[in-house]
Amino acid sequence: MTADPDPLDAHLDALGRALHDASRRPRPAPRCALRLATAGAAALALAGGLLVALPGGGDVDVVQRAAAALAPDHGILHYRVQTTIQQRLDGRWASVPPGCDRGRQVTEVWQATSPARWRMRSTAPPSGPRCGASIDRHGHRTRTWTETAWDAGTSTTYDPRNRTFDVVRGYPATSSQRRPTILEHDLEGGDPVAGIRRLLAEGRLRDDGERDESGRRVRVLVAAPRRAVFGATRRVVAMTYVVDAASFVPVRVERLDTVTPRLRVPREHVTVRSIMSFERYERLPRDAATERLLTIRPRGRVIRTDMTLDEFRRELRDPPRLRD
Amino acid sequence: MGRDLDIDALYAQHREGVLRFFARRTADPEVALDLLAETFAQAVASRGRCRARTDDERAAWLYAIVRRQLARYRRRGSAEQRAIHRVGLERPPVDAPLLDAVVRRTGLEALRTELSAALGTLGADTRRAVELRIVDELPYPEIAARLAITETAARARVSRGLQALGRTLDPRLVQELPAR
Numbered sequence: 001m002t003a004d005p006d007p008l009d010a011h012l013d014a015l016g017r018a019l020h021d022a023s024r025r026p027r028p029a030p031r032c033a034l035r036l037a038t039a040g041a042a043a044l045a046l047a048g049g050l051l052v053a054l055p056g057g058g059d060v061d062v063v064q065r066a067a068a069a070l071a072p073d074h075g076i077l078h079y080r081v082q083t084t085i086q087q088r089l090d091g092r093w094a095s096v097p098p099g100c101d102r103g104r105q106v107t108e109v110w111q112a113t114s115p116a117r118w119r120m121r122s123t124a125p126p127s128g129p130r131c132g133a134s135i136d137r138h139g140h141r142t143r144t145w146t147e148t149a150w151d152a153g154t155s156t157t158y159d160p161r162n163r164t165f166d167v168v169r170g171y172p173a174t175s176s177q178r179r180p181t182i183l184e185h186d187l188e189g190g191d192p193v194a195g196i197r198r199l200l201a202e203g204r205l206r207d208d209g210e211r212d213e214s215g216r217r218v219r220v221l222v223a224a225p226r227r228a229v230f231g232a233t234r235r236v237v238a239m240t241y242v243v244d245a246a247s248f249v250p251v252r253v254e255r256l257d258t259v260t261p262r263l264r265v266p267r268e269h270v271t272v273r274s275i276m277s278f279e280r281y282e283r284l285p286r287d288a289a290t291e292r293l294l295t296i297r298p299r300g301r302v303i304r305t306d307m308t309l310d311e312f313r314r315e316l317r318d319p320p321r322l323r324d
Numbered sequence: 325m326g327r328d329l330d331i332d333a334l335y336a337q338h339r340e341g342v343l344r345f346f347a348r349r350t351a352d353p354e355v356a357l358d359l360l361a362e363t364f365a366q367a368v369a370s371r372g373r374c375r376a377r378t379d380d381e382r383a384a385w386l387y388a389i390v391r392r393q394l395a396r397y398r399r400r401g402s403a404e405q406r407a408i409h410r411v412g413l414e415r416p417p418v419d420a421p422l423l424d425a426v427v428r429r430t431g432l433e434a435l436r437t438e439l440s441a442a443l444g445t446l447g448a449d450t451r452r453a454v455e456l457r458i459v460d461e462l463p464y465p466e467i468a469a470r471l472a473i474t475e476t477a478a479r480a481r482v483s484r485g486l487q488a489l490g491r492t493l494d495p496r497l498v499q500e501l502p503a504r
Contacts, residue, residue, distance in 0.1 A: 007421045015415065023371070025411070200491035
């Protein structure tokens with residue numbers, strides 16, 4: 001009686017036989033001919049894709065009304081959003097990490113374009129035995145709330161409880177720091193309306209009709225799922241935008257993120273849901289009073305630190321440890 | 325001479341070494357098998373240009389393809405199939421027992437155990453940040469959101485964790501040279 005062959009040996013042997021067969025076939029056609037054929041096939045596929053995509057643009061009336069309502073202006077954008085992040089565990093939605101309601105955070109943003117400037121005020125994450133602790137660059141635990149601002153390559157952070165005011169200068173214009181750190185990349189650097197506008201223009205939003213939610217008439221717009229590969233990790237991101245039925249300003253943005261990480265054994269899916277509920281979304285006129293909203297104004301005495309980006313990066317190499 | 329390149333012999337001599345090389349660097353048995361097939365398909369397709377005369381030269385020629393495939397994989401995020409299609413290679417199917425066998429044979433378990441143990445040496449916050457970045461491969465803004473910290477703090481936390489891991493992990497496990 002012989003033992004079953006190891007599946008890897010069997011696979012490698014079979015691959016060897018396939019390689020042997022392939023090496024006995026006539027040589028493949030020259031590459032230039034292959035490339036031309038590939039280019040032709042790609043052009044045909046692209047044309048086919050366009051033919052399929054164009055009629056599927058959805059309700060033209062809704063798209064036009066939304067685009068008109070969401071037209072950009074040059075005021076100051078102001079919004080307050082509560083973000084909740086949950087992970088699917090054992091068939092139900094649980095906070096992330098489990099046992100710590102850390103995924104719930106309130107962020108308020110004042111944002112101007114041309115030139116890009118913003119100020120963001122965020123509630124500090126809860127801390128506790130299951131949550132860990134967030135510390136600032138001085139090693140103090142962050143509590144209550146913090147403020148961050150951006151203006152022409154300078155990032156400023158203010159922690160009122162620890163009375164620290166840190167200024168880092170010299171960020172390049174392309175730095176990711178130039179955008180408020182709210183969750184969704186599709187929100188175009190903090191403004192969800194810009195993301196909705198772009199998706200509408202590209203015909204990537206499906207109108208799912210109107211409904212009543214908490215006494216408010218809303219319209220649901222669903223984006224086609226977006227697939228991405230990072231290394232061997234596969235991700236599928238599905239976005240749903242719930243907007244006011246009349247003004248089209250955002251009411252809620254839901255994101256369902258299904259990740260298949262490469263190092264998890266077994267290769268199980270991780271499903272994370274992020275819900276951004278907009279408590280306020282408005283455009284303010286641009287004047288001296290609203291311009292002041294873009295700048296951090298610390299209260300009382302603060303410990304101010306000025307540094308360049310290089311100095312800040314050097315500091316990051318030896319980060320602080322928790323001091324309190 | 326290139327026309328004398330014996331693909332069967334080259335494959336028999338290097339198949340396990342190349343597979344281990346890819347597995348240790350991608351930590352993914354499925355990707356390692358994809359890259360193995362594409363590498364030898366590329367060897368079949370370009371065997372006419374091989375000028376190696378000795379075993380050492382043939383190994384060097386093959387590993388030049390291997391490193392090129394790995395670099396492309398890291399750049400594109402997926403294994404190429406170009407040479408497989410070009411030479412009409414009919415790959416045998418891949419199933420779960422096969423992937424388990426690759427994990428066992430290439431020592432991926434040890435690498436993962438080492439990584440888990442190394443992660444265990446980090447503080448809870450740093451470990452979570454490294455897991456989100458390296459294991460779940462999330463972008464920094466999302467890590468920041470999930471940990472409720474700024475993006476700068478997220479980058480600092482991951483950087484700190486990776487430095488600590490670099491000191492803890494056995495480099496031989498991660499960068500083992502291909503067997504000859």
